[in-house]
Amino acid sequence: MAEMQIDPDLAKRLFFEGATVVILNMPEGTEFGIDYNTWHVGPRFRGVKMIPPGIHFFHYSSVNRCNTKETGPRTGFFLSLHQRDLRVLHWNSSNEEVDLTPASEEDIEIMRSNLQEMDKFLGPYPYESLKKWISLTNFISEPVMKKLQPESGQICAFSEVLPVLAGKHTKDRAEQNLPRYDTECKSYAEGLARLPKMKLKAGTEIRFTEMPKQMYPDGATPEEITRHSMDLSYALETVINKQCSSQPQDVLAELQFAFICFLIGNVYDAFEHWKKLLNVLCRSENAIGKHRVLYTNLISVLYHQLNEIPADFFVDIVSQDNFLTSTLQVFFSYACSTTVDRTLRKKAEKFKAHLTKKFKWDFETEPDDCAPVVVELPEGLLLD
Numbered sequence: 051m052a053e054m055q056i057d058p059d060l061a062k063r064l065f066f067e068g069a070t071v072v073i074l075n076m077p078e079g080t081e082f083g084i085d086y087n088t089w090h091v092g093p094r095f096r097g098v099k100m101i102p103p104g105i106h107f108f109h110y111s112s113v114n115r116c117n118t119k120e121t122g123p124r125t126g127f128f129l130s131l132h133q134r135d136l137r138v139l140h141w142n143s144s145n146e147e148v149d150l151t152p153a154s155e156e157d158i159e160i161m162r163s164n165l166q167e168m169d170k171f172l173g174p175y176p177y178e179s180l181k182k183w184i185s186l187t188n189f190i191s192e193p194v195m196k197k198l199q200p201e202s203g204q205i206c207a208f209s210e211v212l213p214v215l216a217g218k219h220t221k222d223r224a225e226q227n228l229p230r231y232d233t234e235c236k237s238y239a240e241g242l243a244r245l246p247k248m249k250l251k252a253g254t255e256i257r258f259t260e261m262p263k264q265m266y267p268d269g270a271t272p273e274e275i276t277r278h279s280m281d282l283s284y285a286l287e288t289v290i291n292k293q294c295s296s297q298p299q300d301v302l303a304e305l306q307f308a309f310i311c312f313l314i315g316n317v318y319d320a321f322e323h324w325k326k327l328l329n330v331l332c333r334s335e336n337a338i339g340k341h342r343v344l345y346t347n348l349i350s351v352l353y354h355q356l357n358e359i360p361a362d363f364f365v366d367i368v369s370q371d372n373f374l375t376s377t378l379q380v381f382f383s384y385a386c387s388t389t390v391d392r393t394l395r396k397k398a399e400k401f402k403a404h405l406t407k408k409f410k411w412d413f414e415t416e417p418d419d420c421a422p423v424v425v426e427l428p429e430g431l432l433l434d
Contacts, residue, residue, distance in 0.1 A: 068100035069135035070172065071108070072161060073148060076141045081111040081121050085183040086314070087176045096171035102180060103133050105190045107310055112146040122146065123207040126315045128199055130192040136162050150203040185354040186310060189303040189347070197294045198307050201253035207316035256311060258323045259304060261330070262288045282329075283336040289327075298344040301327065302351050309355050325373060328352075332381035342391045349401045356405070378405070379413045 076082065078093045085106055090113075109126035125147055129137060138153035138161050153161075161168070199205065265285045266278035278284045286301075293300035305327050311320035331337075331348060338345050384390070385398035405411050 064100035064174075065169070067133055068102060068175065069131035069133070069137075070097065070099045070165065071101060071129065071131070071137045071139065072097035072168070072172075073139045073141065075143070076110070076148075077113060077143075079113040081113065081124075083109045083314075084175065086179045086186075089173070094171050095173065096168060097173075098175055099169065099172040100177075101131055101135075101175045102177075103131055103135070104184075105130055105187050105192070105195055106183075107187075107314060108148070109314060110148065124316045125207070126205045126311075127203050128195050128205075130195055136165070147204065182354075182358075186358065187306055189299055189351070190306050191294075191303060193294045194300055194303040194307065198257050198304060200256055204254070205256060205311055205315050205317060206254065256317070256320065256323075258308065258320075259289055259292045261285075261326050281333070281335045283334040283340075286330050286334040286337050289330060298341050299347065301331065302344070302347055305331075305348075305351060306355075313358060329377055332377045335384045338384050338390060338394075342394050345385065346394050346397060349397050353401060353404070356409075375411045375413065378402075378411075382413055 071084075073082075074096060076091055076095060078091060078095075080091050082089060082091050082095070084098055084101070088109070105128060107126055107128050109124055111121040111124045114120035114122075127148065127150060131137070136158055138158055140149045140151075141147075142149040262285045265282060266275045267284060270278065290296060290298050290301060293304070305324060308320045308324040308327065311317040312324060331345075382398060382402045386395055386402065388395070390398075402413055406413060
């Protein structure tokens, strides 16, 4: 890790007040990072010191021993660190991952007594990026972090999957109505059909809040079903009630958690969940009037998130199917209404102007999927 220039008095104070994460035996060349920063570790690396208290995301990619330019998929884990906290972790060479098993109190105390000798092997936390990190994670509390992270603690860019049922032998495949391996495959679709059904390995999935499949309450009339399908406020309240503390701000915490897992952890499923959460938030007209603080904070969260995504990302992924522009267009049509709280309305109008200027997004033209359908009548057909 590169050394960071810092005032000596501040460094001394941070050394004693900040948290320290020791990671022993991590191989040289491993791509390692904390929060928004990534390095390739050297032979002297033993961890990170002077970490400010709060939620932090550690991530790493193992290196190919034969070709040090090749790295494996990124894996990460969240830690909630307190003032003067000390965590001692080890590199598991068999699994090529950080072992998150907590060290014993005895081992921690021994390490604490040797921290000054260990100092030269610890990289300082890069404080120049702290403000950015806080802006991306300020709603994520320790309870929310523990609720969302996988039971294993490890967040992997590529999920580990297992077959739902055994399928090694012809008999197994016959019982599942799957084609034999030794028969000719005539099409791509047939090839896919030959693959066994897979499921995530237990304990490895991020435990995101399950989005409601039914957007309206039981017993709703056809008119109510239509209304709840257009205004997703009922669905949003369902999501809020499933949150860690049943508080609206936990939805923002989950939105930030998903964004970090996607942007830094490279987890595409987290991006899909981020889209689902954002869609429900932006299409809940009644909730915007009810949860003024939630939506004022949502604008701040989105402002910082969208500023961190590279411009070409919007073209390749984020703007796919015009998702962001169409979703935000609906949000602005609600939030910029004269019936909305003045403070929230002004903030929404300012945010809309910012996005229009920065990304050249058009929020005024009616989306294609909302435009009226023009039906051409056959020639000669007359209407009374």
